[in-house]
Amino acid sequence: MMLDFSQVPGYGGLILTGLLWTILITCLAGAVSILLGVLAAVATLYGPRLVSLLLREVAFLFMATPLLLQLYLLYYGLSQVGILLPAFWTGVIGLGIHYAAYNADILGAALKAVDPGQAEAARSLGFARGATLLHFVIPQAMLSSLPQMGNNSIMLLKDTAVLSVLGIAELVLNAQRAISETYRPFEFYLVAAALYYIVNLAMELALKVASRRAEVVR
Amino acid sequence: MSTQRPMVELRNIRKSYGTLEVLKGIDLSVERGRIVSIIGPSGSGKSTLLRSVNMLEEVSAGEIWLDGTQVNQPLSGRAFERHINGIRQAMGMVFQQFNLFPHLTVHQNIMIGPMRLKGLSKDAARQRADELLAKVGLTGKGGSYPNRLSGGQKQRVAIARALAMQPKVMLFDEATSALDPELVDEVNLVMKQLAGEHMTMLIVTHEMRFAAEVSDHVLFMDGGVVVEQGTPDRVLANPTEDRTRAFLRKHLSN
Numbered sequence: 001m002m003l004d005f006s007q008v009p010g011y012g013g014l015i016l017t018g019l020l021w022t023i024l025i026t027c028l029a030g031a032v033s034i035l036l037g038v039l040a041a042v043a044t045l046y047g048p049r050l051v052s053l054l055l056r057e058v059a060f061l062f063m064a065t066p067l068l069l070q071l072y073l074l075y076y077g078l079s080q081v082g083i084l085l086p087a088f089w090t091g092v093i094g095l096g097i098h099y100a101a102y103n104a105d106i107l108g109a110a111l112k113a114v115d116p117g118q119a120e121a122a123r124s125l126g127f128a129r130g131a132t133l134l135h136f137v138i139p140q141a142m143l144s145s146l147p148q149m150g151n152n153s154i155m156l157l158k159d160t161a162v163l164s165v166l167g168i169a170e171l172v173l174n175a176q177r178a179i180s181e182t183y184r185p186f187e188f189y190l191v192a193a194a195l196y197y198i199v200n201l202a203m204e205l206a207l208k209v210a211s212r213r214a215e216v217v218r
Numbered sequence: 219m220s221t222q223r224p225m226v227e228l229r230n231i232r233k234s235y236g237t238l239e240v241l242k243g244i245d246l247s248v249e250r251g252r253i254v255s256i257i258g259p260s261g262s263g264k265s266t267l268l269r270s271v272n273m274l275e276e277v278s279a280g281e282i283w284l285d286g287t288q289v290n291q292p293l294s295g296r297a298f299e300r301h302i303n304g305i306r307q308a309m310g311m312v313f314q315q316f317n318l319f320p321h322l323t324v325h326q327n328i329m330i331g332p333m334r335l336k337g338l339s340k341d342a343a344r345q346r347a348d349e350l351l352a353k354v355g356l357t358g359k360g361g362s363y364p365n366r367l368s369g370g371q372k373q374r375v376a377i378a379r380a381l382a383m384q385p386k387v388m389l390f391d392e393a394t395s396a397l398d399p400e401l402v403d404e405v406n407l408v409m410k411q412l413a414g415e416h417m418t419m420l421i422v423t424h425e426m427r428f429a430a431e432v433s434d435h436v437l438f439m440d441g442g443v444v445v446e447q448g449t450p451d452r453v454l455a456n457p458t459e460d461r462t463r464a465f466l467r468k469h470l471s472n
């Protein structure tokens with residue numbers, strides 16, 4: 001068998017559009033996963049006992065079951081009871097919540113590891129409980145968990161491929177479309193893999209730079 | 219004002235951790251502009267007492283007063299939170315471990331309180347920070363992050379951070395205990411300067427010489443009670459209690 005990439009340029013637009021959607025979904029779902037992750041970690045740690053127990057259980061459920069199943073539940077399950085979410089937002093929210101569970105886990109440990117002297121110093125200046133968390137404790141926990149949360153974001157990038165099952169025209173789905181017209185699976189899947197690899201490298205580089213900066217600040 | 223009320227007043231302060239009573243009825247009155255040093259062996263309750271003043275520790279009984287306002291008012295929930303935050307803004311605290319905010323620059327460490335709690339503009343806060351940095355001998359260090367500073371520099375920034383809130387009282391809990399010996403003087407110098415400006419100060423210290431030089435009043439604590447108190451001359455040079463003598467002998471010999 002000979003690899004023949006001559007058909008690829010003709011589908012360049014389709015492939016690049018897929019790549020852009022993949023990047024967009026990664027950014028949106030990544031933002032959701034961090035925002036919800038922070039909220040969940042803070043509520044688990046400082047919220048009422050019942051909320052804390054409940055959140056811990058929910059987070060465990062999201063980590064213990066397959067992402068694909070969660071997406072099906074969100075998309076088909078909810079539509080069965082009359083709630084119709086657009087596929088795109090189902091994907092963003094589903095992926096975001098899934099990774100929020102992992103981020104909450106990491107952030108919870110990081111919050112607990114912040115020196116209690118930090119909160120004492122803020123409180124002694126007159127900062128309220130909430131402001132102390134917001135301005136001092138959470139930022140420090142986020143800085144110290146930057147490497148792990150960054151890794152989660154890279155995992156999230158790869159898992160955007162799962163959204164192809166919802167018909168979202170991201171990189172994998174668009175590669176499949178090209179393949180169905182050209183019967184060149186090897187070539188198009190390799191091109192897609194190379195593009196994931198490149199985005200991954202870029203993210204790792206950004207993470208390394210950010211982590212080094214965070215190191216200065218700890 | 220002929221009958222001045224004390225700046226800080228503690229009345230029969232008691233504090234227990236579970237069944238362990240660590241403060242057993244402490245009374246203390248600190249006039250405006252006075253400097254009180256608290257000395258005593260490890261575990262005698264010095265830190266607990268100091269931290270009770272701004273309610274980082276909640277006392278079990280007794281009253282705490284700041285400049286005519288009761289600190290430990292029996293308020294609940296939100297009302298107490300608002301009350302105590304206001305009180306704490308009027309009391310600066312300096313910790314043994316500095317507790318600077320590592321994710322903020324020196325400037326930001328000093329400016330964040332005045333900006334967020336007192337509504338100072340960025341420019342005004344910046345100007346105040348620069349004045350305070352000059353005062354503690356750290357002009358030009360505003361852009362640095364804390365972990366780039368020596369221990370002595372960190373503690374001087376911590377003092378500047380507390381002063382930026384323009385407190386009525388400063389509380390020092392062993393401000394120089396975590397420092398290398400050669401860095402102690404630069405912090406002591408700043409504290410003496412504050413004393414010269416008639417800042418009201420409560421100082422927990424194990425440096426007897428510094429206590430003798432700087433304080434108007436010395437409190438010797440042991441086992442949660444004040445064993446002996448008076449002028450430095452009285453307590454440090456001519457102690458009458460055996461426990462004070464034993465403590466000083468041990469401390470002056472090394």
Ligand SMILES: Nc1ncnc2c1ncn2[C@@H]1O[C@H](COP(=O)(O)OP(=O)(O)OP(=O)(O)O)[C@@H](O)[C@H]1O
Nearest residue numbers: 235238240258259260261262263264265266267392
């Ligand atoms: N959070 C706490 N829980 C239980 N016991 C505590 C707590 N904090 C302090 N103690 C106890 O209270 C007593 C007084 O402690 P404190 O820290 O006030 O002493 P100190 O005079 O400041 O000692 P040092 O010179 O070592 O700093 C000690 O017996 C200590 O073990």
Ligand SMILES: [Mg+2]
Nearest residue numbers: 264265266392
């Ligand atoms: Mg102590």
